[in-house]
Amino acid sequence: MNISIVGTGYVGLVTGVGLAEIGHHVTCIDIDEEKIRKLKRGISPIYEPGIESLILKNISEERLDFTASFAEGARFADVVYLAVGTPTGIDGQIDMTYFNKAASEIAEAIIHPTVVVIKSTVPVGTNASLQKLMDEKAKHKVSVVSNPEFLREGMALRDLFEGDRIVIGAENEESIQIMERINSPFNIPVVATSSKSAxxxxxxxxxxxxxxxxxINEIANLCDRVGADIQEVSFGMGLDKRIGSQFLQAGIGYGGSCFPKDTLGLLQIAKESDMDFPLLQEVIQTNSRQQKILVKKLLAKLDTVKGKKIAILGIAFKPNTDDVREAPALKIMGELSNQGAIIYAYDPVVKKHSSALPQNIRVVDTIEDALNQADAALIVTxxxxxxxxxxxEFKKWMKHPVVFDGRNCFDPDEMLRLEVNYQSIGRGGEQKVLILK
Incomplete structure (x- = not known):
């Protein structure tokens, strides 16, 4: 099938590459001409393991192309996916500017009956409003379908090919059948719903x-107070099939482009529906506090960080991505910088040229450069x-081997044995081996 994808960010590019890989002919559209030129050469604008090899493979097999022209991209398309950004402001308002502009461009470019698929994360009711726009502007029949994405940065290709479900929301049965045919090679269960439910x-x-x-982060904070071990608690909880073990890893909170945006977005949707959502409000506030917990622990230990060298290990909000949107590292570095700390940061992917980083942060090329003569180190990613x-290595390189581990990466007993002053998240109790009997 001939498919066009509008937007070449995480969602659009991964979706386009995946659909090409399963046999469709895909044209990705983006108004950034420099990005398009690089993509034609197989250079990805995002860091995602495996993406560039698949881009090159599908270009060479003539199933994948890129263009900055809406008219060219939509010319032969049976189905057009909208995968442009819908950022959320600090007030939770969902900004539909880019989405609406792309939708209008596609409406003008369509030259035969087409299915338009909403891949972007959008407020409830967007399908209906987009259908109205297409009915007014498009010269041919358009059916609008909701097909939300569930891709994790750093694991996006795996999630695309091995996902738990594919959600298709529409009131038109024929459109649902078209989407089922498109996605059938993935061999992933399809859930068909109304557009609003999707x-x-x-x-x-x-x-x-x-x-x-x-x-689980609040439970970890309680563990620190009562002397329990969050890893033991999480393990015991996760064995309950009703709870499950995923997302029970305590740390310094969530970041990235999805969770912060979508929690605020859902809160705004509830507000516009005249509904209070105090549980979600507390989730957001808890996460904001948790992102600064390493700073709190550090200040309790050192009293002041003014003039002290602090090593930050990890900048991206999670491994296997270069995304720093809402990354805890940014808040941590900002807070420490405001208090006069000299910050040396290391990340294997995020480099010093990143415009998102504070200007006074020294981003170095190796872990050793960050730790060398540091007064303290914070494990962030x-x-x-x-x-x-x-x-x-902490003891060898650092001026003072003081380590605050926001991801519970290391063995406290080993740190103690080598006289490294080590604090982690929620592991205040006696360390024990987790044995399932």
Whole structure:
């Protein structure tokens, strides 16, 4: 089938590459001409393991192309996916500017009956409003379908090819059947719903996972107070099939482009529906507090950080991505910088040229450069090479081997044995081996 994808960010590019890989002919559209030129050469604008090899493979097999022209991109398309950004402001208002502009451009470019698929995360009711726009502007029949994405950055390709479900929301049975045919090679269960239900599933799913994260982080904070071990608690909880073990890893809160945006977005949807949502409000506030917990622990230990060298290990909001949107590292570095700390940061992917980083942060090329003569180190992102550090290296390189681990990467007993002053999240009690009997 001939498919066009509007937008070449995480969602659009991964979706386009995946649909090409399963046999469709895909044209990705983006107004950024420089990005299009790079994509034609197989250079991805996002860091996602495996994406560039698949881009090159499908270009060479003539199933994948890129263009900055809406008219060219939509010319032969049977189905057009809208996968442009819908950012959320600090007030939770969902900004539909880019989405609406792209929708209008596609409406003008359509030259035969087409299915338009909403891949962007949008407020409930967007399907209906987009259908109205298409009825007014498009010269041919358009059927609008909701098909929310559930891609995790760093694991997006795996989630696309091995996902739990594909959600299709529409009131038109023929459109649902077309979407089922498109996605059938993935061999993933399809859930067909009304358009409004599909729109809400994405927000509800991310808000629930964010709630689970905030809950386990609060339990971790309680563990620190009562002397329990959050890893033992999480393990015991996760064995209950009703709870499950995923998203029960305590740490310094969630970040990235989805959870912060979608929790605020869902809160705004509830507000516009004249409904209070205090549980979700507390999830958001809990996460905001948790992102600064390492700073709190550090200040309790050092009293002041003014003039002290602080090593930050990990900048991206999670491993296997270069995304720093809402990353805890930014808030941590900002807080420490305001208090006069000299910050040396290391990340294997996020480099010093990133415009999102504070200007006064020294981003270095190696872990050793960050730790060299540091007064304290904060573990912020659990990259494999950071997790591979040994206690003796902290002691060898640092001025004072003081480590605050926001991701519970290291063995407290080993740190103690080598006289590294080590604090983690929620592991205040006696360490024990977890044995399932």
């Amino acid at each position: 729109e809400l599933i994405k927000y509800a799913s991310n808000a629930f996972l964010a709630t689970k994260i905030s809950f 659990e990259w494999e090479e950071i997790k591979a550090l040994q206690a003796k």
